[in-house]
Amino acid sequence: MSDHDDHHDDHHDDHHDDHHRENHDPRSPKLRAEALEDLLVEKGLLDRAKVDATIEKFETDVGPMIGAKLVARAWTDDDFRDQLIADADATIAAAGITGPEIEHLEVKANEPGVHNVVVCTLCSCYPWAVLGLPPNWFKSPEYRSRVVKEPRRVLSEMGLELDDDTLVRVWDSSSETRFLVLPERPSGTEGLSLEELAALVSRDSMIGVAKAYTP
């Protein structure tokens, strides 16, 4: 499956028209978004600095590196791993992780013969606090509809080949429950530091569409 990289689909000839429409068609999302934000700010219902801070937080501070550190720690500390699987909410709170959208988080551990993968079939629910915002493909109609029906094939198309006897579990997110996949620790990683281990944990491996990198 492919990402939908819309911006590159436009022909160069269309560029000026697009630019004009974006700024001079009142139905363009750019103008509608600006109108909505400005009206709410003018009415005192919204603080523009809070909007700025929210965006900046997701662009700089919150992202998959937070989840990767949790995974690396779980790989090296069995007690932490057990706690994370038993009560992820309390465990990440104790680790100092808070977010604007902390909903109930569940951690699903991959193991030999069992592979977990996460989707939100209805919209785009995602564990913001530990992974940041979802990638475009996670939000795409294609992924959302197909990974439930034919997970093995979708994973194969995304570059993850699973053994035929591996059980695939698909977890459908909701506004109440978000999921983080705990990938299997790659072999040959004995003696690596927590930082080195975290670097092996890709975002995709924590959604369940890839395995952790092998050093």
Next chain:
Amino acid sequence: MSLPTSGPGAPPRSNGELLFDAPWEARAFGVAAALVDQGTFGWQDFRNELIVAIDAWEQSGSDDSEYRYYECWLTALERIATSHELASAGDLANRAEAYAARPHGHDH
């Protein structure tokens, strides 16, 4: 002013994908997240509108390659803003009309 979320000055993401394709997407995201965070409406309420907007797009029979997630997000945000009487649909439309009429050079 908008943050430089796209264009040559945009920060690359560690996963190689920008969070937002255009600055307005970041603003629409930030407005909704800020309103949820301050309790103006609940995430569940917003999510319900988002599901409706996404479903409406999917029912429209458009090609998947035309999918614009943040347009659905913005539609959901407009609907919840009007249903919670933060702004009327008329006010939103009038303001967008006014911005559309700005002369070139005042539209960034």
